Amino acid sequence: MQLRNIKVPSQQVSFLEAVRIGLGEQQGLFFPDSWPKLEVETLLAQPFAKRSAAILQALIGDELPEAELSALVAEAFAFGAPLAAVTEDVACLELFHGPTLAFKDFGGRFMARALMASQQRSGVTNTTIVTATSGDTGAAVAHAFYQRPGAEVVILFPKGKISVLQEKLFTTLGKNIHTLAVDGDFDQCQALVKEVFNDRDLVKRLNINSANSINISRLFAQICYYFEAVAQVPADKRHNIVISVPSGNFGNVTAGLIAKVLGLPIKRMIAATNANDTVPRYWQSGDWQVKPTVATLSNAMDVSAPNNWPRVEDLLAQGVIQRSDLVTTMVDEEDTQLAMRQLAQLGYLSEPHAAVAYRALKRELQPDEFGIFLGTAHPAKFKEQVENILGNPIALPPALAAVAGEASLAVDMAADFVELRKVLLSLEK
Numbered sequence: 001m002q003l004r005n006i007k008v009p010s011q012q013v014s015f016l017e018a019v020r021i022g023l024g025e026q027q028g029l030f031f032p033d034s035w036p037k038l039e040v041e042t043l044l045a046q047p048f049a050k051r052s053a054a055i056l057q058a059l060i061g062d063e064l065p066e067a068e069l070s071a072l073v074a075e076a077f078a079f080g081a082p083l084a085a086v087t088e089d090v091a092c093l094e095l096f097h098g099p100t101l102a103f104k105d106f107g108g109r110f111m112a113r114a115l116m117a118s119q120q121r122s123g124v125t126n127t128t129i130v131t132a133t134s135g136d137t138g139a140a141v142a143h144a145f146y147q148r149p150g151a152e153v154v155i156l157f158p159k160g161k162i163s164v165l166q167e168k169l170f171t172t173l174g175k176n177i178h179t180l181a182v183d184g185d186f187d188q189c190q191a192l193v194k195e196v197f198n199d200r201d202l203v204k205r206l207n208i209n210s211a212n213s214i215n216i217s218r219l220f221a222q223i224c225y226y227f228e229a230v231a232q233v234p235a236d237k238r239h240n241i242v243i244s245v246p247s248g249n250f251g252n253v254t255a256g257l258i259a260k261v262l263g264l265p266i267k268r269m270i271a272a273t274n275a276n277d278t279v280p281r282y283w284q285s286g287d288w289q290v291k292p293t294v295a296t297l298s299n300a301m302d303v304s305a306p307n308n309w310p311r312v313e314d315l316l317a318q319g320v321i322q323r324s325d326l327v328t329t330m331v332d333e334e335d336t337q338l339a340m341r342q343l344a345q346l347g348y349l350s351e352p353h354a355a356v357a358y359r360a361l362k363r364e365l366q367p368d369e370f371g372i373f374l375g376t377a378h379p380a381k382f383k384e385q386v387e388n389i390l391g392n393p394i395a396l397p398p399a400l401a402a403v404a405g406e407a408s409l410a411v412d413m414a415a416d417f418v419e420l421r422k423v424l425l426s427l428e429k
């Protein structure tokens with residue numbers, strides 16, 4: 001398949017090149033400008049891994065042979081995405097049954113394997129993954145690359161701004177996983193990673209790749225679970241589905257919009273943000289105004305300059321989605337807590353990110369529609385906040401219990417590129 005750099009359209013790359021390069025010239029994102037039409041009904045009848053391989057094959061084309069892609073997908077998606085009923089017309093798509101208990105496992109695990117496949121073909125043996133995390137990407141990427149020969153991983157996270165258990169899931173690994181606690185917010189971490197990519201010499205010397213949601217392979221992987229969601233909706237309700245996505249960097253909601261472009265029956269998508277509401281304000285006013293990031297309960301969405309937004313604009317420009325296909329709305333802290341309590345009363349234990357999406361869904365859902373909100377992380381990842389808000393203790397699943405008592409190996413760093421450069425060069429082989 002051919003992908004085009006959104007900013008520099010003359011830069012065209014294959015899928016495997018895009019996976020390897022990550023970000024294009026002038027920090028432009030890679031994106032397809034034509035889309036396959038899928039046999040959606042046939043696909044919906046298939047099991048998750050088989051269907052996902054077929055969707056990805058249709059997108060990627062023959063760059064990865066069918067048998068290789070099928071094996072890769074089966075390995076990457078080795079856990080389910082169940083749709084949990086909350087009420088008669090609302091359900092939660094639980095995307096937190098992977099090893100690091102957040103939806104980022106889908107993209108992270110597929111990306112790691114696609115990258116290895118790409119490198120094998122180009123004869124590259126060593127790579128350095130540099131990524132910024134607002135909470136859950138770090139763990140997913142760290143686990144996906146942990147102890148993989150030839151891969152060094154450097155993860156930047158905003159010090160003190162992610163939950164303790166989120167942090168423990170990736171800062172306790174060691175070996176080829178290097179973690180930096182940056183004195184700043186997520187947008188500063190993301191800006192540092194962008195600076196790394198501007199340093200051509202550094203990128204070349206260390207063969208640096210980013211595992212952020214700008215990597216097209218992560219986005220493609222995420223398309224697959226939207227099909228899995230619809231496949232679990234009773235057939236008589238499939239024509240009226242509205243899906244609400246808790247959004248930060250807007251990768252997840254972009255994947256949902258792509259699923260719609262591919263023919264999946266989704267009536268509307270809702271992008272729900274917390275107080276970091278650059279997109280909802282922009283969607284209303286047409287004015288892109290980035291304010292300083294504020295810390296909220298849904299910390300993985302504390303992003304004020306969402307990286308993936310240009311891809312949504314590109315889908316609009318391509319004419320494959322309409323403005324009315326996307327609703328954007330902001331949910332404040334009070335409403336987030338209220339939503340968590342409402343869900344608890346309905347017998348569903350939730351956490352702040354899913355609660356933001358649930359609240360937005362309740363605002364927008366019309367009679368006769370079937371609403372799905374995405375459960376992007378396991379409630380136990382936010383144990384303290386969830387216990388404070390709901391007043392009940394929650395148990396830790398084994399993956400979290402195992403790291404809760406381990407010491408963090410993260411190194412403190414100022415939000416300074418010169419310092420980051422030194423750290424990276426120390427990894428040079």
Ligand SMILES: *Cc1c(COP(=O)(O)O)cnc(C)c1O
Nearest residue numbers: 136247248249250251252300376
């Ligand atoms: C990353 C993350 C989000 C935001 O997803 P984007 O694709 O960046 O919009 C929402 N919830 C959780 C739990 C996350 O980790």
